[in-house]
Amino acid sequence: MMSTTSPLPIRIGISRCLLGEKVRYDGGHKRDSFLADTLGRHVEWVPVCPEVEAGLGTPREAMRLVGQPEAPRLLTVTSGLDHTHMMERFSHHRVRELKTLDLSGYVFKQGSPSCGVERVRIYHEQGMPTRNGVGLFARIFQERFPLVPVEEEGRLADPSLRDNFLERVFSYARWREWQRHRPTRRGLAVFHTAHKFLLLAHSRPHYEQLGRLVGNAKRYRPTDLTQAYGRLFMEALRVKTTVRKHANVLQHMVGFFKSRLSAAEREEWQEVLHDYHRGLTPLIVPLTLVKHYVRRLEIRYLADQVYLSPHPKELMLRNH
Ligand code: SF4
8 A cells, every 4th residue: 555645744945925025126025825824734835035045135126037038148127237147056056955855846936037937028139028938046946856846826826727736746745755765666566556547637648658667667777767757757747637537537436336336326426427527516526425435335446546635635626
């Protein structure tokens, strides 16, 4: 049996201003109550403000990205001071420090020339700014930790993006936890089995490809196998789930015990699934019913499935 919760604290990096600290260029903050109050009860935040930590004070002159999207410069808006080199040097140093904390995710402040993950404004000598930049610190972080899930606070207001991000965070934490405990080929097979339905809810092709890796494990050197599995596993979870995929997964699970349900229970199940399919109820409704049957009928194989309880229920995910 595989533990579905990580005994180590789940650490997530975060742009410091999102926790309410007054570190913005204008002396203000951008506190996000979901992050600070709700998610903060389940994870350990690792706050970083690249601009303040790099030595720029608060308040300070605002900055912006200027030049080419692949290598923009970080300039102050009015006086044109170039902080690119200083910020890059600081960022490389800071990500080396962050490595020791084994982050399971990062929430960045959107739009910032230091922290924005996408669509950051890039200014040009002539013409209108384009929205195709990445903040300097966010870019260096992602280059150093390509598998760590990252998201911007603005996108987390969308329930499905929030659900997906947190699913990836908690999954990455489980993956890292598994790696810490002297991974074996047999252990990888157990990990893969426990994630079967979660993976199927995202991408059947990825699930099958991962299955082939596990099935042919002896052909790979252990480190190559672990690296390949981790990369593909995190890639799979980035594929969007849909109502249809969830409905298929749920129906598949019920197939394991349907013959043990009474006629009335079977009818109830079909109604609940049908309502979910039509968008009348959130995923949590059929999921709770499946969990109830799995517990009552003691279906051991399904009880170990991460799909049935992937993250703390207080986060109210899968309720939308
Ligand atoms: S966006 Fe980033 S650099 Fe700007 S104040 Fe927030 S943490 Fe600091």
